[in-house]
Amino acid sequence: MNVPHADVRVKVADYAVRQGSQVLATIGLGSCVAIILYDRDTRIGGLAHILLPTPLMSRETSNPAKFPETIVPLMLEEMRGLGVRPGSRVTGKIVGGASMFGQLVSGSGINVGERNVLATRDVLAAAGIPLLAEDTGLDYGRSVYFHLSDGHVDVRSLKRGDRVI
Numbered sequence: 001m002n003v004p005h006a007d008v009r010v011k012v013a014d015y016a017v018r019q020g021s022q023v024l025a026t027i028g029l030g031s032c033v034a035i036i037l038y039d040r041d042t043r044i045g046g047l048a049h050i051l052l053p054t055p056l057m058s059r060e061t062s063n064p065a066k067f068p069e070t071i072v073p074l075m076l077e078e079m080r081g082l083g084v085r086p087g088s089r090v091t092g093k094i095v096g097g098a099s100m101f102g103q104l105v106s107g108s109g110i111n112v113g114e115r116n117v118l119a120t121r122d123v124l125a126a127a128g129i130p131l132l133a134e135d136t137g138l139d140y141g142r143s144v145y146f147h148l149s150d151g152h153v154d155v156r157s158l159k160r161g162d163r164v165i
Helices: 068-082 112-126
Strands: 014-019 023-029 033-039 044-050 091-096 131-136 142-147 153-157 161-164
Touching (some): 023 044, 033 068, 044 068, 044 142, 068 112, 091 112, 112 131
Parallel strands (some): 091 131
Antiparallel strands (some): 014 044, 023 142, 033 044, 153 161
């Protein structure tokens, strides 16, 4: 796979919602999770790079893009503003949630990457968004290139190579 051209770069604790044939990208996911939402009928989609599983883990909570529970509703609202109709079948994909530093786990023994993945799955399920694919966990970083033209996601990793979800 060639390195795709990114029309929009999403940084840590950031997001973008667009329509058309652009490529939304986020680079260097470790324990963070990329949340990809897509409506195939309108080619409207969003990409978020969340940092933590819940606002309870952060002193600074004003940025909704840091957490799945605050960014997913915001992305859906912006997608509706661009033309996603109520009742449309918005689908989701997630990438990331690696255990980059295995020794840094919470008292429960679950690392931040795993907690990010679990929280994201819960938020998507609560919103009624089916999770079509994921590339999560393990111990390596990833970068994501989300193609709005057809909804496919290129996942790139130095350690594990490239794949499409």
